[in-house]
Amino acid sequence: MEKSEFLERLSARLKDLPDDEVQEIIGDYEEHFAAGVEAGRTETAIAAALGDPDEIGKQLCAASHLKTAEQTGSFAALCRAALATFGLGLFNFCIALVPIVVAASIIFAIFVTGVSLALGGGVALGRHGRALPGAARHDCDHALRDPACEDRDGRRAHRRRTAGDSREHLPGTFLCTGDGTLLQDEPLYGQEGISQRTMILRRPEPHNRPGMERPAPCTPARSVSRQR
């Protein structure tokens, strides 16, 4: 095999990669051929020692896709990486499995967090880090007006909002637990209001609402704290 055939077969394998990356890779092998010829070897001998350009191309593709998947956290990129790695044979796949699984679990965790926050379950943890049962999205659009809806510093929920916020007077959907404890003292607007927040909920004090099965929503709001 001549240098030209080697490089052609290699670049054919790299067609999915970004152009600058392909150029860099081809440049590396061109430099290798040049240095080899300078050292007195023939192009054919150099190509033979380099090995199968298809194999090398597959390896480079898999590595590049995996890098993209890790950097972007994109699920499609991860699938490409997994497929590209499969092409290397089982042993290589097993080696690459560790980073793939790590990347996959990160993406999956982000996905699950997003979905659960969107559904309103929130990340509801008790003061001691226990998950509170029954956290659910709860409509309580009176909360802005309800004097009981104060945060733990005693400020009313609506006073926390900045003046000039065009959303200030809209009725809000608040995130509450099943027993009516307010999880978040700002109304939720679609998903954006909750997607980036981890809410830490203090357990209601036992004497607050003894025997309440379905208390009025959002009271007592004193048991609310939040961490941004």
Add this chain to the structure above:
Amino acid sequence: MNVQFKKGVLDLCVLSLLSRKARYGYEIVQEISGAIEISEGTVYPLLRRLKNEGHLETYLQESTSGPPRKYYHLTESGRALHARLREEWFLFVGQVNRFLRDEMNEPPGENRG
């Protein structure tokens, strides 16, 4: 030699080579393939990976003849990785050697302990 052995130690060999001085691609490939029998083309993907992971950096330097060459040298993180892998290697080889020596000392067909 067993392919799986080689894959594991290739990183360490490249790091060890570059810990002594910066080298260009062809030089690295020749040094490695002189010591271990490999497809020379597989060294470049490895160099790219180590570079992407921040263990290597490259710079171009004019050569006495022909186009400029890409030189590879270790970063701080590359030096740290080299030190760690080197230590792990000697520990591992020591354990395997001890294991194999035990086997040799054991009279065949008998079970100690």
